[in-house]
Amino acid sequence: MKKILSLVIIAVIAIAGCKQNEFDNTIKGEALGSFILKSPEMNAMLALNSATPDQQVLIEWSAALPGVNTPATYTWIAALKTGSLDAPLLEIPSDNKGLANKLSITEKALDEALKAKGIAEGIKTELIWTVLAKNGSVSLRATETFNLSITRFGDGTSKFALYAPASTFDVVSIEPVSSAELLKFKWQKSFPTKAGSNVTYKVKFIKNSGDFNTPLMEFIAANNGADSTFSITYKDLDLAMKTAGLTDQFRLDSLKWNVEASSGAFKKFADYSNDLVIKRGTKPTMYLIGSATPADWINEANNALIPEMTAVGDGKWTITLSLKKGGFKFIPKKGSWDPSYGGSPGGSDLGGDDINIPEAGTYTVTLDELNKKYTVVKN
Numbered sequence: 001m002k003k004i005l006s007l008v009i010i011a012v013i014a015i016a017g018c019k020q021n022e023f024d025n026t027i028k029g030e031a032l033g034s035f036i037l038k039s040p041e042m043n044a045m046l047a048l049n050s051a052t053p054d055q056q057v058l059i060e061w062s063a064a065l066p067g068v069n070t071p072a073t074y075t076w077i078a079a080l081k082t083g084s085l086d087a088p089l090l091e092i093p094s095d096n097k098g099l100a101n102k103l104s105i106t107e108k109a110l111d112e113a114l115k116a117k118g119i120a121e122g123i124k125t126e127l128i129w130t131v132l133a134k135n136g137s138v139s140l141r142a143t144e145t146f147n148l149s150i151t152r153f154g155d156g157t158s159k160f161a162l163y164a165p166a167s168t169f170d171v172v173s174i175e176p177v178s179s180a181e182l183l184k185f186k187w188q189k190s191f192p193t194k195a196g197s198n199v200t201y202k203v204k205f206i207k208n209s210g211d212f213n214t215p216l217m218e219f220i221a222a223n224n225g226a227d228s229t230f231s232i233t234y235k236d237l238d239l240a241m242k243t244a245g246l247t248d249q250f251r252l253d254s255l256k257w258n259v260e261a262s263s264g265a266f267k268k269f270a271d272y273s274n275d276l277v278i279k280r281g282t283k284p285t286m287y288l289i290g291s292a293t294p295a296d297w298i299n300e301a302n303n304a305l306i307p308e309m310t311a312v313g314d315g316k317w318t319i320t321l322s323l324k325k326g327g328f329k330f331i332p333k334k335g336s337w338d339p340s341y342g343g344s345p346g347g348s349d350l351g352g353d354d355i356n357i358p359e360a361g362t363y364t365v366t367l368d369e370l371n372k373k374y375t376v377v378k379n
Contacts (some may be wrong), residue, residue, distance in 0.1 A: 010325055024228035032133055032140040033065025035101070043238055045149045047266060050193040051155035053108035061142055063101040064121055071135070073098035078129040081147065085130060089117050094131075097114060111153045122154025122265065132370045155264030156193035160228075160270060162186050162259060167274035169254075171315050176238035176249055185230040187270060190261040202260045205276075206243075206258045206314050212258050216244045221259075249280040251332070251339055252315050252369055277315065286317045286367060287308075289340075290328030292357040293321075301335030315369040323363050325361065327354030332373070341367065343374070 036061040040046065049055065064072045070367055075098065079087040092101045113377075119125050130145045163186040164171070175181060190199050201221035203214050217240050221230045232240075236247065246253050258273040286309040290297060295305035309317035317330075329352075330341035343352030355376060357363070362379045 006117050018120065031065075032135045032138050034140070034143050035062045035064040035131070035133065037130065037142050037144055037146050039144070043148075044145045044146075045151075047151040047268075048111050048153050049106045049193070049266065049268065050111075050153040051158040052156075053106060053111075053153075055107045057105050057107060057110055059103040059105070059129075061101050061131050064135075066135065069136075070122045071099060072133045073135075074101060074103075075134075076103045076129065076134055077131045078127045078148070081126040081128050082164035083128075083222055085128065085145065089127070090114075107153075114150065114152050117150055120214055121152055124149055124151040126205075134369045137329070155197060157190040157199050157261045157263045157266060157268050158193070158260060159268075160188040160259075162188040162257075162270050162272065162274050165276060167272075167276075169277055169315075170313055171252060171274060171277050171279045171311075172281045174234040175357070176234060176235065178234040178237075181234045182231045183234065185257070185259075187228050187259050188267070189228045190263075192263040194263070197263050198226065198368040199263045201228060201230075201262070203257060204260055205255050205257050205281055208256060210256070210351065212260070212273070216246075216255070217241070217332075234280075241278070241280070248339060251279075253278045253280075279315070284331060285310070286329050286369070287331050288319065288321075288365065289331050290354060291326030292323040293326045299331065299335060299337065303334060306334050309365070309367065315371075317369065318364065320362065320364045322361070323357045325357055326362050327356050328353060341369070341374075343372075 022026050040059065052127075059076055060073075064074075066072050074094040076090070076092045077085055078090040078095060079085045079088045083089065092103060092105065094100050114125060115121075116319065127148045127150060128145050129148050131142045133142075135142050164184065172183070174183065175314065185203055187201070190201075191208065192199050202225065203219045203221060204215035205217040206212055206215050210216060214256075220232055241253065246370055255276045255278065256273045258269050261268050288307045288309065289295060289299050293305075293307055295307070299306070305345055307319060307321050309319040312318055331337065332339065341352065342355055355374070357376070359378075364377045364379060365374070367374045
């Protein structure tokens with residue numbers, strides 16, 4: 001009996017000891033994963049426009065991996081480029097009371113924040129910026145710091161749109177010796193934000209991969225830049241294109257145009273640029289030349305046997321004709337080989353190899369000069 005009682009007492013003591021050693025599984029630690037800045041990109045320049053005070057400025061970054069119980073909150077911080085982010089000039093919580101990994105702020109609010117720090121009107125301020133994430137007792141900055149220049153409200157211009165020529169890939173053919181015919185440009189007027197100020201305009205042209213801040217060509221609008229129109233003769237446009245390096249009058253030049261409006265030191269482009277495809281020459285023409293054609297390789301200006309293609313728009317051409325076994329190329333001007341188009345099946349390359357016709361027959365030939373593609377189909 002005493003032995004049984006002793007065993008019971010030992011069991012009770014053992015159970016009690018186990019209860020005292022149970023672990024608290026509640027997770028109380030916090031942490032933050034690294035995150036990166038997205039936009040504005042490094043060395044971005046932002047000119048605040050007093051004509052569009054409600055325009056949103058968007059600042060974005062990736063989300064930091066959250067802690068276990070407390071979501072991360074974010075603050076956008078910026079300091080003078082000569083200063084330190086340890087003592088920021090600006091500190092602004094992100095959207096959604098600091099919970100979003102972006103900051104949407106109006107130009108007016110950003111301007112007022114700079115004004116409150118003593119930045120004068122119209123002054124460009126060179127800043128460095130990053131984002132501070134917090135999660136309970138844990139704080140972490142983004143892995144990098146970006147440069148950003150912001151110009152405060154001063155002179156400004158309202159938004160405006162381009163009217164004509166409308167954006168198109170249709171080919172505009174011009175006669176390069178004509179001083180009577182004009183290419184005309186028109187856009188919406190932009191208005192200054194400061195009373196007594198004026199707005200002047202420049203029309204700028206770039207190649208498709210260009211930058212309007214370093215244009216291929218630029219012209220002052222009518223009335224010494226004051227009017228929202230610009231006209232140029234075909235002859236003067238041809239001369240300007242040659243000066244800009246576009247010396248080949250018989251090829252398509254794919255350009256974009258936009259207008260820069262200026263008021264005081266403030267400059268603004270229309271929100272959207274327009275496409276413009278120009279072909280210079282006495283008329284838009286395309287011919288076939290080669291041993292497969294009736295003219296053979298006799299490329300003379302007065303050779304009536306050289307087959308002429310039909311233009312169908314957008315720099316596209318077509319012809320159906322009888323061809324011999326042999327080869328041919330495309331030429332825009334009879335009597336000239338500069339330029340000529342040839343190549344391998346599936347594409348046409350300027351100055352390429354002869355296009356082969358394996359057997360005599362009736363063929364339909366097409367050329368897409370803009371995209372440098374062609375087809376040869378036996379009927």
